[in-house]
Amino acid sequence: MTSVMDASQVAAHNSKLLAQLEADYAALAGVLARRGQDIEALTAQARHFAVAVPSWGVGTGGTRFARFPGRGEPRNVFEKLDDCAVIHQLTRATPTVSLHFPWDRPEDAAELRETAAARGLGFDAVNSNTFQDQAGQQHSYKFGSLTAGRLEVREQAVQHNLDCIALGQALGSKALTVWVGDGANFPGQHNLRGALERYLDSMRQIYAGLPDDWSLFIEHKLFEPAFYATTIADWGTSFACATALGSKARCLVDLGHHAPNTNIEMIVARLAQFGKLGGFHFNDSKYGDDDLDSGSINPFQLFLVFNELADAALREPGLRPAYMLDQSHNVTDPIESLMSSAAEVQRAYVQAALVDRTALAAHQQDNDAHQAAQTLKQAFRTDVSPILAMARLRSGGAIDPVACYRASGYRDRVAAQRPARTGASSSGIV
Ligand code: LRH
Ligand code: MN
Ligand code: MN
Numbered sequence: 001m002t003s004v005m006d007a008s009q010v011a012a013h014n015s016k017l018l019a020q021l022e023a024d025y026a027a028l029a030g031v032l033a034r035r036g037q038d039i040e041a042l043t044a045q046a047r048h049f050a051v052a053v054p055s056w057g058v059g060t061g062g063t064r065f066a067r068f069p070g071r072g073e074p075r076n077v078f079e080k081l082d083d084c085a086v087i088h089q090l091t092r093a094t095p096t097v098s099l100h101f102p103w104d105r106p107e108d109a110a111e112l113r114e115t116a117a118a119r120g121l122g123f124d125a126v127n128s129n130t131f132q133d134q135a136g137q138q139h140s141y142k143f144g145s146l147t148a149g150r151l152e153v154r155e156q157a158v159q160h161n162l163d164c165i166a167l168g169q170a171l172g173s174k175a176l177t178v179w180v181g182d183g184a185n186f187p188g189q190h191n192l193r194g195a196l197e198r199y200l201d202s203m204r205q206i207y208a209g210l211p212d213d214w215s216l217f218i219e220h221k222l223f224e225p226a227f228y229a230t231t232i233a234d235w236g237t238s239f240a241c242a243t244a245l246g247s248k249a250r251c252l253v254d255l256g257h258h259a260p261n262t263n264i265e266m267i268v269a270r271l272a273q274f275g276k277l278g279g280f281h282f283n284d285s286k287y288g289d290d291d292l293d294s295g296s297i298n299p300f301q302l303f304l305v306f307n308e309l310a311d312a313a314l315r316e317p318g319l320r321p322a323y324m325l326d327q328s329h330n331v332t333d334p335i336e337s338l339m340s341s342a343a344e345v346q347r348a349y350v351q352a353a354l355v356d357r358t359a360l361a362a363h364q365q366d367n368d369a370h371q372a373a374q375t376l377k378q379a380f381r382t383d384v385s386p387i388l389a390m391a392r393l394r395s396g397g398a399i400d401p402v403a404c405y406r407a408s409g410y411r412d413r414v415a416a417q418r419p420a421r422t423g424a425s426s427s428g429i430v
Contacts, residue, residue, distance in 0.1 A: 061328025183226025250278025279322030295344030
C-alpha cells in the first residue's frame with residue numbers, strides 16, 4: 001500500500017503525545033471501571049467504527065451566492081482520492097469513499113479501483129445526480145427528473161441511474177443512493193399524486209436493474225430546490241416508496257434534511273423497527289440543509305441517534321446501516337473538517353455504547369423520568385477522547401489527526417502541485 005503521507009511523520013507526532021495519552025487513558029479507565037465498564041472493550045469497538053467520506057467533501061463547498069476556493073483543491077477524482085487517503089491514514093475511521101456521478105465519472109473504472117486499493121481505500125454507495133443538467137445532456141431536468149411529466153426526461157434519468165449502478169459494480173460498490181430535488185415551486189405546478197406515481201414508476205425500473213447483493217437507498221429532503229412541494233420530502237414518503245419497491249430498497253437519513261427541531265432519533269427508531277433503515281448522511285445544521293460539520297451545532301442529537309442505533313443493534317444484531325459524512329466546507333480546510341467530523345460521529349458511537357441500558361430500562365419501568373434522562377446524560381457527558389485517540393494509535397493513525405496534518409505540510413505541498421482555479425464558480429455544491 002502506498003501512503004500519501006510519510007508514515008515516519010505520523011510516528012514522530014505520536015511519540016510526542018504518547019505519554020500524555022497514556023495518562024489520560026488510564027484516568028478514564030479508572031472512571032469507567034468504577035461504573036463497571038471496560039475501557040478495552042470500548043476501544044476495540046471504536047477501532048471497528050467506519051464512516052465513508054464523500055468525494056465532493058474534499059473540495060471547498062459554497063453557497064448559491066458564492067464559492068471561495070481553498071488552496072490546493074483536488075482537480076479530479078484521483079486527487080480527491082489522495083485527500084481521502086490522508087483522512088483515512090490519520091483517522092483510521094474512513095476506509096471508503098462515496099462517489100457522485102457524473103462529477104466523479106472516471107475514464108477507466110479499473111484504474112480508479114486499483115488506485116483506491118493502493119491507497120487502502122474502497123468505495124461506498126455511489127450517488128446519482130439528476131438534480132442538475134450536464135454538458136451535452138439531451139433533455140433538461142428543469143421540471144423534474146424521475147418525476148418529470150415528459151417520458152423522454154424520465155427515461156434519461158432512469159438510464160443515468162442504471163449507468164451509475166454499472167459504474168459502481170466496476171468499482172466494487174454495493175449500493176446506489178438516489179436523491180432527487182424534484183418537486184414544485186408553486187401550488188398547482190404539478191399534480192402532487194401524479195408526480196409520486198411517476199417517481200415510483202421510474203424507481204421500479206432502477207430497482208429492476210439492481211444486482212442481487214446491492215441496496216437502493218432513498219434519500220428524502222424537506223425542501224430545496226423545490227420550495228413548495230418536494231416529491232420525496234419526508235421519511236414517511238421514503239418509507240412508503242421503499243416498501244413498494246422491495247426488500248433491497250431502504251431509507252437514507254441525511255440529518256440536515258428535516259425541519260429544525262425534528263426528532264430525528266425517533267425517525268431512526270421507526271425505520272429500524274420496520275426494517276427500512278438503510279443509512280445516514282451525517283452533518284449538522286442550524287436552519288436547513290446547512291451541511292455543517294457533524295457535531296458542530298448539536299452533538300447531543302448525534303448522540304441520541306447513536307443511542308437509538310445501539311438499542312436497535314441489541315434487537316437486531318444484523319443491522320448494518322451505511323454511515324457517510326455529507327458536508328460542505330466553506331470556511332475550513334475540508335481535510336481538517338472531515339477528520340474532525342469522522343471523530344465526532346465515532347465519539348457519539350462510543351458514548352452510546354456507554355449507556356447503562358439495564359439501568360435505563362429500570363428507570364423507564366419505574367416511570368423515573370429524571371433518572372432515565374440522567375442515565376443518557378451521564379454517557380453523553382463522558383469525555384471519550386482518550387478512547388478515540390487510543391483506537392487511532394493502535395490502528396496506525398495519529399493521536400491528534402489535525403495537529404499531525406498541519407505539521408506535515410500536506411496542504412502546502414498539494415497547493416504547489418494543484419494550481420488555483422481561476423474564476424468564481426457559483427456552484428453551491430462543488
Ligand atoms: C442533497 C444531498 C444529496 C446529494 C448531496 C450532494 O442535499 O444531501 O445527498 O447527493 O447533497
Ligand atoms: Mn445527503
Ligand atoms: Mn443535503
